[in-house]
Amino acid sequence: MAFGGDAPNAPPHNRDPVLTSNKIRRAGRALNRRQGPGYAGSPRLAGSARGIRRSRHKRTPHTRGVRQGRYHKLMRGRSRNRRQTFVPRTRIPGEITEARERVESKWFACSERDPSMADLVTAKGARREPFHRWLTFKQTFSPELVRAFMQHLDEGGESGDESPLLDPFSGTGTFVTECARQGKPALGVDALIAAAFVRNTDVAQIPDTPDLTGCESWPDIADRLTDRVHRAALICTIAAQTTARGTLNKNAPPIAGALHETLEVMRDDLRTPLKTANVTVRGDGRALDFIANGSIGGILTSPPYLSRHDYAKLTLPFESVYAHWYGRPQSNQVPASPRAAARPRRGEVPPAVAEACDALNLIDQRRMARVVHAYFVDMIDCLRNCARVLKPGAPCWLVIGGARIKDVYIPSDSILADQAAAAGLPVRRFVVARNLVPGGRNLGRLANITPRESILQMRKD
Numbered sequence: 001m002a003f004g005g006d007a008p009n010a011p012p013h014n015r016d017p018v019l020t021s022n023k024i025r026r027a028g029r030a031l032n033r034r035q036g037p038g039y040a041g042s043p044r045l046a047g048s049a050r051g052i053r054r055s056r057h058k059r060t061p062h063t064r065g066v067r068q069g070r071y072h073k074l075m076r077g078r079s080r081n082r083r084q085t086f087v088p089r090t091r092i093p094g095e096i097t098e099a100r101e102r103v104e105s106k107w108f109a110c111s112e113r114d115p116s117m118a119d120l121v122t123a124k125g126a127r128r129e130p131f132h133r134w135l136t137f138k139q140t141f142s143p144e145l146v147r148a149f150m151q152h153l154d155e156g157g158e159s160g161d162e163s164p165l166l167d168p169f170s171g172t173g174t175f176v177t178e179c180a181r182q183g184k185p186a187l188g189v190d191a192l193i194a195a196a197f198v199r200n201t202d203v204a205q206i207p208d209t210p211d212l213t214g215c216e217s218w219p220d221i222a223d224r225l226t227d228r229v230h231r232a233a234l235i236c237t238i239a240a241q242t243t244a245r246g247t248l249n250k251n252a253p254p255i256a257g258a259l260h261e262t263l264e265v266m267r268d269d270l271r272t273p274l275k276t277a278n279v280t281v282r283g284d285g286r287a288l289d290f291i292a293n294g295s296i297g298g299i300l301t302s303p304p305y306l307s308r309h310d311y312a313k314l315t316l317p318f319e320s321v322y323a324h325w326y327g328r329p330q331s332n333q334v335p336a337s338p339r340a341a342a343r344p345r346r347g348e349v350p351p352a353v354a355e356a357c358d359a360l361n362l363i364d365q366r367r368m369a370r371v372v373h374a375y376f377v378d379m380i381d382c383l384r385n386c387a388r389v390l391k392p393g394a395p396c397w398l399v400i401g402g403a404r405i406k407d408v409y410i411p412s413d414s415i416l417a418d419q420a421a422a423a424g425l426p427v428r429r430f431v432v433a434r435n436l437v438p439g440g441r442n443l444g445r446l447a448n449i450t451p452r453e454s455i456l457q458m459r460k461d
């Protein structure tokens with residue numbers, strides 16, 4: 001059964017059967033020019049000229065097709081992501097895929113693909129809209145998604161309910177901020193302390209900025225700022241100058257001028273003040289101990305995705321600004337990335353997760369196997385806690401992405417959808433917003449599988 005993404009096009013090698021080795025070499029050189037020196041030398045990067053030349057020795061009909069497919073990808077400039085590998089290894093020798101095939105097939109049958117949701121799971125909207133644009137990062141979702149959630153509450157007749165809403169992984173605070181704009185009480189919880197500091201700052205008025213003459217770096221400026229609003233603005237300014245890899249952008253404008261611009265944006269947005277002041281707490285979204293059972297009217301959240309981002313690293317520049325004044329709290333990030341050093345966790349995981357961990361162990365990725373295991377123990381706990389704090393019948397939307405780690409496919413969305421009912425949150429709609437990785441691979445008998453970003457729409461029993 002074909003499963004997964006968009007209808008597969010004809011394989012590229014069928015369209016252009018004439019492929020000379022010169023063409024391959026040229027494609028490799030073009031890629032190296034784009035990716036910079038050193039790219040070809042890296043043994044990990046199969047898209048490099050060296051990778052292509054090596055593959056010429058394996059002249060089976062299969063690898064010839066592979067080589068040609070790779071050539072077309074290079075020529076079409078699809079290899080923007082350096083880490084993307086074009087070696088379509090579809091199966092790790094000895095890997096068992098049965099449990100993941102089962103869970104994938106089950107949820108494919110009831111999932112729906114909605115491309116209009118694709119932009120709603122990205123930061124595009126937040127970067128444009130008042131208040132949201134103060135603080136964003138790449139993993140932020142769109143305020144439009146929050147409005148879609150509110151509309152869902154309206155349709156369910158729950159919008160008059162005064163119980164607060166919750167985002168237990170609130171990140172930069174898109175959910176709580178949009179609720180504040182709409183006058184709806186909401187609570188955010190996140191491991192990031194700087195984001196909580198910014199979103200809890202009462203920015204009714206913006207005081208005059210102190211003299212910053214002679215300040216060249218952010219610590220110089222930080223030493224002169226005593227007002228909380230200015231401090232929050234400096235955190236936002238550094239966040240805006242942080243790259244997607246978690247480093248400071250070297251070509252960013254001088255920090256003093258950028259800070260003034262941030263304050264101008266804030267002044268502008270405050271012309272239409274927030275309707276209510278919502279709270280974000282720095283805490284652990286997995287536990288939610290401080291929230292009473294059945295007290296929450298609805299949850300919209302996007303927990304960390306497996307293996308995609310190390311939030312501790314990505315947010316280091318602006319968390320460091322906070323730490324400059326107040327010190328750094330101990331990290332409580334969900335271990336989700338290959339960098340995470342997850343301690344072995346006790347806890348049952350579903351067969352599909354155990355199978356993925358076995359596949360990782362098979363290729364000697366033991367640390368990653370521990371991360372995957374700990375991640376799902378955390379996510380299942382998190383589902384149970386969401387169910388505990390929700391009122392009966394209240395909705396819970398989970399934005400979640402799947403992963404492919406070292407060729408091991410982990411369908412996080414299907415796995416969590418499967419676990420949701422047991423946690424007390426049966427899935428009503430499984431909406432696939434977009435594919436996270438172009439192209440698809442095989443998973444046992446299933447073809448064209450690629451990690452997706454999905455919105456699981458659940459409701460408490």
Ligand SMILES: C[S@@+](CC[C@H](N)C(=O)[O-])C[C@H]1O[C@@H](n2cnc3c(N)ncnc32)[C@H](O)[C@@H]1O
Binds near residue numbers: 140311
């Ligand atoms: C996908 S982002 C959420 C983005 C958010 N929806 C927004 O619009 O900015 C995942 C968030 O989970 C947070 N996180 C990771 N581990 C956490 C934990 N144990 N408790 C609370 N938040 C955590 C990360 O700091 C990150 O901000």
